[in-house]
Amino acid sequence: xxxxxxxxxxxxxVEELQNPEVLYENNETFHKKMVIKxxxxxxxxxxxxxxxxxxxGAKEKDIISNILLSKNYNVKNLIITNAAGGVNNYYKTTxxxxxxxxxxxxxxxxxxxxxxxNIYNPDLNKRIIELAIKNKILLRCGVYFSLLGPVYETKSxxxxxxxxxxxxxGMSTVPEVLFSKLNNINFxxxxxxxxxxxxxxxxILNHSEVEETGYKAYNKFLKLxxxxxxxx
Numbered sequence: 001x002x003x004x005x006x007x008x009x010x011x012x013x014v015e016e017l018q019n020p021e022v023l024y025e026n027n028e029t030f031h032k033k034m035v036i037k038x039x040x041x042x043x044x045x046x047x048x049x050x051x052x053x054x055x056x057g058a059k060e061k062d063i064i065s066n067i068l069l070s071k072n073y074n075v076k077n078l079i080i081t082n083a084a085g086g087v088n089n090y091y092k093t094t095x096x097x098x099x100x101x102x103x104x105x106x107x108x109x110x111x112x113x114x115x116x117x118n119i120y121n122p123d124l125n126k127r128i129i130e131l132a133i134k135n136k137i138l139l140r141c142g143v144y145f146s147l148l149g150p151v152y153e154t155k156s157x158x159x160x161x162x163x164x165x166x167x168x169x170g171m172s173t174v175p176e177v178l179f180s181k182l183n184n185i186n187f188x189x190x191x192x193x194x195x196x197x198x199x200x201x202x203x204i205l206n207h208s209e210v211e212e213t214g215y216k217a218y219n220k221f222l223k224l225x226x227x228x229x230x231x232x
Contacts (some may be wrong), residue, residue: 003046003075007082064179077186077232084168084191093192094217097140099189106146142167206224
């Protein structure tokens with residue numbers, strides 16, 4: 001079974017599911033959560049709409065709850081997606097980025113996790129890149145920086161991120177990646193670039209704008225997800 005964690009603005013995918021069965025639902029959190037078992041592209045999948053964040057005051061068990069459920073349902077491959085700010089000057093909004101490394105500033109750590117240089121499977125990422133090229137999907141590759149949130153980056157933050165050669169920045173994913181690794185779940189990380197991180201922005205960013213850009217990227221995101229579910 002394949003599992004998919006949907007980032008902000010990418011939740012429209014639930015409309016594509018066949019024979020959906022809601023396993024869990026919580027509308028009281030900021031990011032409303034739902035877990036759905038369904039059929040998609042001829043396969044059974046587990047879809048996670050929404051996640052708990054550290055800045056919401058969520059406890060560790062809530063932050064990794066999607067991974068725990070993935071483990072309980074014997075998910076073999078997990079696609080972890082997020083909405084992220086593009087730090088790389090070449091990125092544009094609605095770009096998709098395959099995560100090949102990360103910097104963990106979330107302060108979340110798990111005992112028993114051994115140091116791993118290639119925490120993101122390079123062979124699996126290579127397969128996905130080749131798949132994207134074959135199907136004419138622009139897929140960036142880069143480093144994801146995990147911040148605590150819930151505020152967006154200051155000018156000083158941005159200068160540091162650029163010096164660190166970070167490509168995208170967000171407020172999730174890394175705890176899920178680490179716990180997936182600890183539990184031997186195959187995973188990939190995909191960021192949807194919903195805003196550009198600049199020292200001199202032209203406006204004030206808010207969550208609704210992030211979601212709106214996610215909707216604009218939806219068609220290319222859906223095309224990629226369909227390919228991944230079929231091929232992984």
